[in-house]
Amino acid sequence: MYTHATDAGWISRSHQAIAPFRLVRPASIEEALEAAAEENASFIAGGIDLVRRMRGGDRWQTLVDISGLSEMKVTSDEGDHLRIGALTSHWEIETGELIRKRLPNLQAAWRTIGNVRIRMAGTLGGNILAREAGYDGLVLLGVMGAELVFVTSSGEAVVIAGTGAPLPDRPALLTSVRIPISADTGLAFDRSLKPVVSVAVCKSGDTATVGVGCAFNSPRYSTIRQGEDAQSISSHFPDAIDNPMGGAAYRSRMVGVLAARMLAGGNGL
Amino acid sequence: MSGELVYLTCRVNGEEVSLHVRPEEIFVDVLRDRLAATGTKVACDLGACGACTIIVNGNPTASCGLFAWQAEGADIQTIEGLANNGNLDPVQRAFVENSAFQCGYCTPGMIMLARALIDRDPAPSRADIRNWMGANICRCTGYEMIIEAVEKAAALQQEACNE
Numbered sequence A: 001m002y003t004h005a006t007d008a009g010w011i012s013r014s015h016q017a018i019a020p021f022r023l024v025r026p027a028s029i030e031e032a033l034e035a036a037a038e039e040n041a042s043f044i045a046g047g048i049d050l051v052r053r054m055r056g057g058d059r060w061q062t063l064v065d066i067s068g069l070s071e072m073k074v075t076s077d078e079g080d081h082l083r084i085g086a087l088t089s090h091w092e093i094e095t096g097e098l099i100r101k102r103l104p105n106l107q108a109a110w111r112t113i114g115n116v117r118i119r120m121a122g123t124l125g126g127n128i129l130a131r132e133a134g135y136d137g138l139v140l141l142g143v144m145g146a147e148l149v150f151v152t153s154s155g156e157a158v159v160i161a162g163t164g165a166p167l168p169d170r171p172a173l174l175t176s177v178r179i180p181i182s183a184d185t186g187l188a189f190d191r192s193l194k195p196v197v198s199v200a201v202c203k204s205g206d207t208a209t210v211g212v213g214c215a216f217n218s219p220r221y222s223t224i225r226q227g228e229d230a231q232s233i234s235s236h237f238p239d240a241i242d243n244p245m246g247g248a249a250y251r252s253r254m255v256g257v258l259a260a261r262m263l264a265g266g267n268g269l
Numbered sequence B: 001m002s003g004e005l006v007y008l009t010c011r012v013n014g015e016e017v018s019l020h021v022r023p024e025e026i027f028v029d030v031l032r033d034r035l036a037a038t039g040t041k042v043a044c045d046l047g048a049c050g051a052c053t054i055i056v057n058g059n060p061t062a063s064c065g066l067f068a069w070q071a072e073g074a075d076i077q078t079i080e081g082l083a084n085n086g087n088l089d090p091v092q093r094a095f096v097e098n099s100a101f102q103c104g105y106c107t108p109g110m111i112m113l114a115r116a117l118i119d120r121d122p123a124p125s126r127a128d129i130r131n132w133m134g135a136n137i138c139r140c141t142g143y144e145m146i147i148e149a150v151e152k153a154a155a156l157q158q159e160a161c162n163e
């Protein structure tokens, strides 16, 4: 048995940097919403993003640990859609049998996220609700027209990813994501230029939806028709972020280059 | 404002651990400061480099990005738990025999990452090893010796099983 002291004198660097908070561990979605309605409260799922941000100075009075809400871990086949619970880890998306059968291209694209440690700890919901322009989840889900299913204190709220509709304000709990199965038939993703830009393309009939990550404050989307010069998709978007990581003009040009490359017969399309 | 202490019970290297932790306490600090298990190192403190990798319920995990209470009920392995009665684990032996470290700061994390891979897949391909080990950063070796050490560790373990 290890011995311990609750008032251990030496406090490490990481411990010092995180502001104290109250921990709530709800047993149901209702309890989670109730706890999150308190002032300055945040949900925590895998926690890998939240811990990093709190170390960077973010302060929360209350953290609501949703990791025990098992109903948010389920993947189910709904015929024309696959519903993936928001607490599903990247690793479970990458290895899930149902996802392999029904959304194989999405699964292949998801496998490229982060690294094995991140994929095992990070969740689908955390990836989306971290609201980071460089994260891949929303770029992919946006081109596929996925439905983001939230529960709020006033009921269910569905946001169609890729339409530019804003995500609901806190406290809104993302419980699952419904992905149209047909969208997976022509899906490709190129993140080789991250953190400059990432591009996802989803092709349906003679129209392709192009999603762009990293280049704007949040992912942006546009469509292009067969026969159009794919590189011209660059002009569909506003000015990209210009910073030492990548110039606006370069980012913008690479959107067209990567989209054209994928549409010319790349992986998955 | 600080929240109430949280009671944590878990298993670390096979031993039951029960202690009160502050909600904001990070698991690597519990290991290093309260359990004196200082083999686990901290470098970036951001979940990026993997120096602090431990195995939580079979998964390689950055212990710098884990609140202590998140380990409730978990089965945890750290570098201290690998050697058995003074006999090095095959992964440790392979790292020594392949000189797969220089300064050694990343090594406990690399070894735990490799251990988690071989626990899942006793005969990983070189491509699988490269992909998996890509999670952690080494600033000294250039990685080639590490990849070879993991291949060797799998072979050593296989040999031991066949004996």
Ligand SMILES: Cc1cc2nc3c(=O)[nH]c(=O)nc-3n(C[C@H](O)[C@H](O)[C@H](O)COP(=O)(O)OP(=O)(O)OC[C@H]3O[C@@H](n4cnc5c(N)ncnc54)[C@H](O)[C@@H]3O)c2cc1C
Binding pocket: A042, A043, A044, A045, A046, A047, A048, A049, A050, A051, A052, A066, A086, A087, A112, A113, A114, A115, A118, A121, A122, A123, A124, A125, A126, A127, A128, A129, A130, A134, A135, A136, A137, A172, A173, A174, A175, B046, B047, B048
């Ligand atoms: C080193 C490193 C590399 C990474 N590489 C990549 C990469 O290549 N591509 C990529 O896309 N991502 C990458 N990530 C990000 C990673 O995918 C996310 O950090 C992870 O998915 C977050 O999941 P989580 O469960 O840990 O989120 P948490 O940290 O628990 O939460 C993040 C945010 O989401 C909110 N939240 C979580 N779940 C819900 C929910 N169900 N409803 C409402 N709000 C919720 C929380 O309140 C918080 O604000 C990387 C992260 C790290 C640390």
Ligand code: FES
Binding pocket: B041, B042, B043, B044, B045, B046, B047, B048, B049, B050, B051, B052, B053, B062, B063, B064, B065
């Ligand atoms: S110290 Fe934990 S990942 Fe770098």
Ligand code: FES
Binding pocket: B100, B101, B102, B103, B104, B105, B106, B107, B137, B138, B139, B140, B141
């Ligand atoms: S041996 Fe020095 S960082 Fe890896």
